[in-house]
Amino acid sequence: MTVKQNIHALNVVNTFKAKLPAEMVEQVGESHLDELSLLIESAISAAVFDEMEKAANKADKLAHELRHFAEFFDRD
Numbered sequence: 001m002t003v004k005q006n007i008h009a010l011n012v013v014n015t016f017k018a019k020l021p022a023e024m025v026e027q028v029g030e031s032h033l034d035e036l037s038l039l040i041e042s043a044i045s046a047a048v049f050d051e052m053e054k055a056a057n058k059a060d061k062l063a064h065e066l067r068h069f070a071e072f073f074d075r076d
Contacts, residue, residue, distance in 0.1 A: 016053075
């Protein structure tokens with residue numbers, strides 16, 4: 001996972017913590033908040049991977065179309 005994803009996950013958790021009363025943050029505990037950060041980071045990574053896979057599929061399709069076009073270019 002990238003540093004950007006880690007930082008974003010930590011920012012989300014810190015924003016969440018800021019919305020909770022101090023006693024609630026203490027009850028939840030840092031270990032659970034660390035787990036929450038990892039879950040958020042994992043969700044970000046999964047979403048990024050899905051989008052990268054879609055982009056790769058588009059690039060693959062375009063490469064196929066270009067090969068096909070080049071094959072039949074100037075065959076009139």
